[in-house]
Amino acid sequence: MPNDAVSVVVGLAHTLRAAGVAASPDRVHATFGALAQLDAASRQDVYWAGRLTLCASRDEIERYDQVFAAYFGDRPAALVRRPVVPAAQLRLVAADEAPAADDGEEDDEDSASAAAAASATEVLRHRDIATLDSTERSLLARLLAAFALPGERRTTRRLAPAPRGFVDRRRTLLRLMHAGGEPAELARRHRRRRPRRVVLLVDISGSMSSYADALLRFAHAASHRSPNSQGRGPVTEVFTLGTRLTRVTREMAHRDADAALLGVAAAVPDWSGGTRLGDLVKRFLDEWGQRGMARGAVVVVLSDGWERGDATLLSEQMARLHRLAHRVVWSNPRAGRAGFAPLAAGMAAALPHVDTFVSGHSLAALERLAAIVAGAREGRPTYA
Amino acid sequence: MITPEFRAGDRAGDNGAVPIETPEELRGALVQQGYLADDGVATAAYLALSMRRPLFLEGDAGVGKTALAQALAGMIDAPLIRLQCYEGIDATQALYDWDFPRQLLHLRAAEAAHRADDVAALEGELYSRRFLVARPLLQAIETNPSVLLVDEVDRADDEFEAFLLEVLSDFTVTVPELGTIRAERPPVVVVTSNRTREVHDALKRRCLYHWVEHPSFEREVAIVRARYPQATQALAESVTGAVQRLRRADLLKPPGVAETLDWTQALLALGAETLDADTATRTLGAVLKYREDHERVARTGLGEALEAAGGA
Numbered sequence: 001m002p003n004d005a006v007s008v009v010v011g012l013a014h015t016l017r018a019a020g021v022a023a024s025p026d027r028v029h030a031t032f033g034a035l036a037q038l039d040a041a042s043r044q045d046v047y048w049a050g051r052l053t054l055c056a057s058r059d060e061i062e063r064y065d066q067v068f069a070a071y072f073g074d075r076p077a078a079l080v081r082r083p084v085v086p087a088a089q090l091r092l093v094a095a096d097e098a099p100a101a102d103d104g105e106e107d108d109e110d111s112a113s114a115a116a117a118a119s120a121t122e123v124l125r126h127r128d129i130a131t132l133d134s135t136e137r138s139l140l141a142r143l144l145a146a147f148a149l150p151g152e153r154r155t156t157r158r159l160a161p162a163p164r165g166f167v168d169r170r171r172t173l174l175r176l177m178h179a180g181g182e183p184a185e186l187a188r189r190h191r192r193r194r195p196r197r198v199v200l201l202v203d204i205s206g207s208m209s210s211y212a213d214a215l216l217r218f219a220h221a222a223s224h225r226s227p228n229s230q231g232r233g234p235v236t237e238v239f240t241l242g243t244r245l246t247r248v249t250r251e252m253a254h255r256d257a258d259a260a261l262l263g264v265a266a267a268v269p270d271w272s273g274g275t276r277l278g279d280l281v282k283r284f285l286d287e288w289g290q291r292g293m294a295r296g297a298v299v300v301v302l303s304d305g306w307e308r309g310d311a312t313l314l315s316e317q318m319a320r321l322h323r324l325a326h327r328v329v330w331s332n333p334r335a336g337r338a339g340f341a342p343l344a345a346g347m348a349a350a351l352p353h354v355d356t357f358v359s360g361h362s363l364a365a366l367e368r369l370a371a372i373v374a375g376a377r378e379g380r381p382t383y384a
Numbered sequence: 385m386i387t388p389e390f391r392a393g394d395r396a397g398d399n400g401a402v403p404i405e406t407p408e409e410l411r412g413a414l415v416q417q418g419y420l421a422d423d424g425v426a427t428a429a430y431l432a433l434s435m436r437r438p439l440f441l442e443g444d445a446g447v448g449k450t451a452l453a454q455a456l457a458g459m460i461d462a463p464l465i466r467l468q469c470y471e472g473i474d475a476t477q478a479l480y481d482w483d484f485p486r487q488l489l490h491l492r493a494a495e496a497a498h499r500a501d502d503v504a505a506l507e508g509e510l511y512s513r514r515f516l517v518a519r520p521l522l523q524a525i526e527t528n529p530s531v532l533l534v535d536e537v538d539r540a541d542d543e544f545e546a547f548l549l550e551v552l553s554d555f556t557v558t559v560p561e562l563g564t565i566r567a568e569r570p571p572v573v574v575v576t577s578n579r580t581r582e583v584h585d586a587l588k589r590r591c592l593y594h595w596v597e598h599p600s601f602e603r604e605v606a607i608v609r610a611r612y613p614q615a616t617q618a619l620a621e622s623v624t625g626a627v628q629r630l631r632r633a634d635l636l637k638p639p640g641v642a643e644t645l646d647w648t649q650a651l652l653a654l655g656a657e658t659l660d661a662d663t664a665t666r667t668l669g670a671v672l673k674y675r676e677d678h679e680r681v682a683r684t685g686l687g688e689a690l691e692a693a694g695g696a
């Protein structure tokens with residue numbers, strides 16, 4: 001292959017990476033393999049060679065199409081890079097926190113005033129997140145990082161050896177063979193139990209803006225610290241609800257919470273807009289939920305239920321969600337306030353289709369939420 | 385600039401067919417199997433054959449992912465070996481298993497014949513190929529050529545995915561008691577997913593990825609006509625038009641090509657020549673599978689969908 005063709009493809013891959021498509025080197029290698037089989041002089045063949053080897057999901061195909069068109073000169077090159085999202089929300093938080101260079105000193109201070117911090121923590125646990133100042137917020141961020149959100153356990157179809165249960169034919173016969181065909185002890189196995197998938201729908205609309213950062217940090221911790229992320233169960237899925245639905249599970253996969261949240265900010269085009277919850281829940285169900293993501297899962301909606309659109313649609317869609325999911329939990333930060341009544345039209349419409357309704361305004365409230373997601377049976381010995 | 389190598393050709397050449405040298409020719413060969421591919425599918429399948437890479441297909445239910453594997457098998461005249469995934473599937477169901485009851489019988493028989501003294505020989509007999517039950521993956525590795533369809537991989541759990549990755553990357557199976565079984569030539573592999581969950585990147589990286597779209601109106605009419613030659617052009621067009629309209633109508637389960645074909649078949653069974661409001665209402669169950677969808681269509685008026693179809 002001529003050198004210029006190589007650099008063109010590598011350049012395309014670079015541009016794709018800038019646009020958020022993970023065009024890894026081995027994929028690029030496959031692109032060359034594909035081009036070798038096709039006509040590299042044909043625009044169409046180049047398009048397909050790249051698309052089939054560099055993309056790994058439908059979203060990536062969308063981005064690929066844009067990048068390809070821009071890269072090969074159908075459109076202004078400005079489209080190539082993802083529009084720079086200001087991430088105003090995140091900047092604010094990042095600035096609120098102590099600069100990274102100060103971390104060391106800060107730790108020293110921490111140990112010096114450990115007792116003070118401990119009592120501050122206790123007070124903080126019950127404070128409404130919306131009323132915290134910036135220092136308290138950064139402490140909260142650290143506390144949130146310790147969260148885990150394992151789903152309630154369910155019985156799987158997979159069997160594992162156990163002292164009692166069904167007879168394990170295979171292992172019993174093995175034992176029989178070892179004993180030369182003489183009767184041996186019956187080997188047994190039972191169905192394994194694993195945590196259910198947890199799906200978090202985080203409302204980041206204007207009315208939730210004072211909670212959005214904390215709730216996303218909660219979501220980040222939940223998708224990392226739970227046993228789910230260690231290969232013992234499905235990954236916790238996170239979606240944001242703004243003016244549109246955005247799946248941020250991938251962005252959340254970043255280990256560092258600040259980096260993950262920056263990624264989320266870049267992926268989410270609609271901070272602090274208005275919400276049409278009904279529409280968004282419908283979109284979630286159409287694109288993800290009904291295919292299987294919501295089936296048998298614990299779905300947690302973190303929202304104040306402030307519905308800008310039609311409350312009947314929300315009611316319909318919540319009913320649909322309720323039929324698919326194992327459990328629907330609604331966490332409303334406003335519910336922690338004295339004299340709260342679910343008066344927001346959306347909240348009132350959704351409530352009949354919610355299994356558990358909890359507040360979510362403070363650390364303590366989020367702890368309770370986590371306990372509910374883990375199910376009443378959590379704490380019993382498990383065999384997974 | 386680049387002269388294509390035609391490795392897909394020698395596969396087809398094995399069977400005396402003309403070598404396939406471009407995606408366009410592959411499309412032609414698929415048409416003979418009754419599968420009408422668009423550019424994307426044809427190129428994807430061509431590359432899968434020529435690069436010997438598994439093809440990972442995603443798309444809405446009923447867009448013809450499984451049918452492509454069947455058509456490919458027909459095209460290269462190879463058996464289609466299907467592995468339907470489900471939760472809890474493991475190596476003994478996907479790869480191989482020992483036939484324990486028969487091994488045990490053999491052991492007893494040997495004892496009865498007083499041959500049990502030569503332990504080494506007896507053990508060799510017990511763990512020989514004839515007591516090994518080949519499951520789909522091993523069958524595909526042993527059958528050459530063959531098309532392996534790993535259907536709905538998203539239904540299996542991640543343990544199985546990791547295991548599948550291992551088999552798909554080198555097409556060898558090691559049976560501890562027997563040795564390593566290697567594929568002479570790797571089978572053509574088609575992996576399908578309905579995207580109920582995200583399949584692991586490592587598995588996708590081994591594959592060519594293609595998102596299968598719903599076909600265009602003309603293509604879908606042609607698909608109907610190819611499958612049911614007895615359907616008139618008018619019937620095929622009105623059914624396809626109505627289905628494509630339903631697909632845009634915001635339903636819980638938008639109908640796929642499979643539903644278009646089902647509907648046509650239902651109408652043919654009733655002897656209908658065209659799609660009118662009466663026959664459509666009676667056969668709507670072939671297309672819409674949710675009560676809510678029936679209600680919605682009844683509300684917005686089925687006639688509307690049909691009229692537009694007639695006009696199309």
